[in-house]
Amino acid sequence: MQADFILHNCANVIAIYPGSFDPITLGHLDIIERGCRLFEQVIVAVLRNPNKTPLFTVQERIAQIRQATMHLSNVEVDGFHGLTVNYAQMRQAQVLIRGLRALSDFEVELQMAHTNKTLSNQIETVFLATSNEYSFLSSSQVKEIARFGGSIDHLVPPHVAIEIYRCHAKKPT
Ligand code: PNS
Numbered sequence: 001m002q003a004d005f006i007l008h009n010c011a012n013v014i015a016i017y018p019g020s021f022d023p024i025t026l027g028h029l030d031i032i033e034r035g036c037r038l039f040e041q042v043i044v045a046v047l048r049n050p051n052k053t054p055l056f057t058v059q060e061r062i063a064q065i066r067q068a069t070m071h072l073s074n075v076e077v078d079g080f081h082g083l084t085v086n087y088a089q090m091r092q093a094q095v096l097i098r099g100l101r102a103l104s105d106f107e108v109e110l111q112m113a114h115t116n117k118t119l120s121n122q123i124e125t126v127f128l129a130t131s132n133e134y135s136f137l138s139s140s141q142v143k144e145i146a147r148f149g150g151s152i153d154h155l156v157p158p159h160v161a162i163e164i165y166r167c168h169a170k171k172p173t
Helices: 002-010 026-038 058-068 084-090 103-119 139-147 158-170
Strands: 014-019 041-047 075-080 095-100 124-129
Touching (some): 014 026, 014 084, 041 058
Parallel strands (some): 014 095
8 A cells, every 4th residue: 555655746846867877787687777777767977077087977877877777768868967956856756766775874875965956946866775785896996806806796887797797807906
């Protein structure tokens, strides 16, 4: 009954899942898959952030996410810059999805949700608890493990793992 109520009310809702996704992990993919079951459409939005030096360009990340979400019919992948709520309004989205791992995420994510609420009262942040098996996983950890020669096959989609290994084969550690 509760689930029916939620699904009924979210049936026409467009949700944005914003982030850096440098690179997309299996934890991100889990959140996208679950978001797709809750909302009409999920737009995975990759931030163009001039203040960071990423491993992959925004275009590369978009291509990686598109390949990883090919099995999902209601996903779109896009890049954006500026404020997330402005992008959400431009896309007529009503919800921002964020994944919550440990308590340490909570403070940062709550602050971000509150800040976004002050910027737009129309956009709600919905937190999805990460599945247990991915509760430790972050893009930074994936990059660090790969940099020091460890295996990341269990942490990211196979095509992403190949691209990360290729990056590190080219660069000195
Ligand atoms: O994957 P990340 O790096 O944790 O994602 C953070 C992101 C991109 C969601 C956040 O930094 C963001 O929304 N940046 C856009 C600028 C913005 O809207 N700032 C106001 C909210 S704090």
